[in-house]
Amino acid sequence: EAGVTQFPSHSVIEKGQTVTLRCDPISGHDNLYWYRRVMGKEIKFLLHFVKESKQDESGMPNNRFLAERTGGTYSTLKVQPAELEDSGVYFCASSQMKETSEYSDTQYFGPGTRLTVL
């Protein structure tokens, strides 16, 4: 079974440009999460999709970030326009729906996309 894949693995852009990151979750996983690690800081939650719907986008830093998940399959995260502080590693994770509310889902992470904004 293929794991979570992310594209591209690296992206270097100039301030003010637009970048789109893509995540393909594990097949059959309805939950999809985006996280980000800015250099020297913790990995932080950005948002959570359940199928094509945004369940929680409380971690999105500002309106320059737009996430979509068309058809409940792959997801894209667009940054427009990119700023220097957006540099970091963007992780995607996916999980199956929980059977009950008692247990947490187990999230499987992709390799990340390293974004550098110059």
Add this chain to the structure above:
Amino acid sequence: AQSVTQPDIHITVSEGASLELRCNYSYGATPYLFWYVQSPGQGLQLLLKYFSGDTLVQGIKGFEAEFKRSQSSFNLRKPSVHWSDAAEYFCAVGARGAAGNKLTFGGGTRVLVKP
């Protein structure tokens, strides 16, 4: 709000020696706890998780972790380290909720293994 602290940013250990990585969390109820590892050039790999029950949890690659409610800790251990264990380790806490849960991560501990 939940939070996770990993007090050690770097740890250097000799191959064959034991390893313990510390993790303290803050959460209002019994948390879901995870340890992930990131090897160079790789994504985050789940080592083990605690949901309920036995407080000593066994994971992959010979790792184990112990949940201590009284100390709000979930320390990771391995009795004998291999060179391939050189990586960055992340402790995370997840909230109990409905459809899914966002994870709150600690800052990570980078482990260097000396031959």
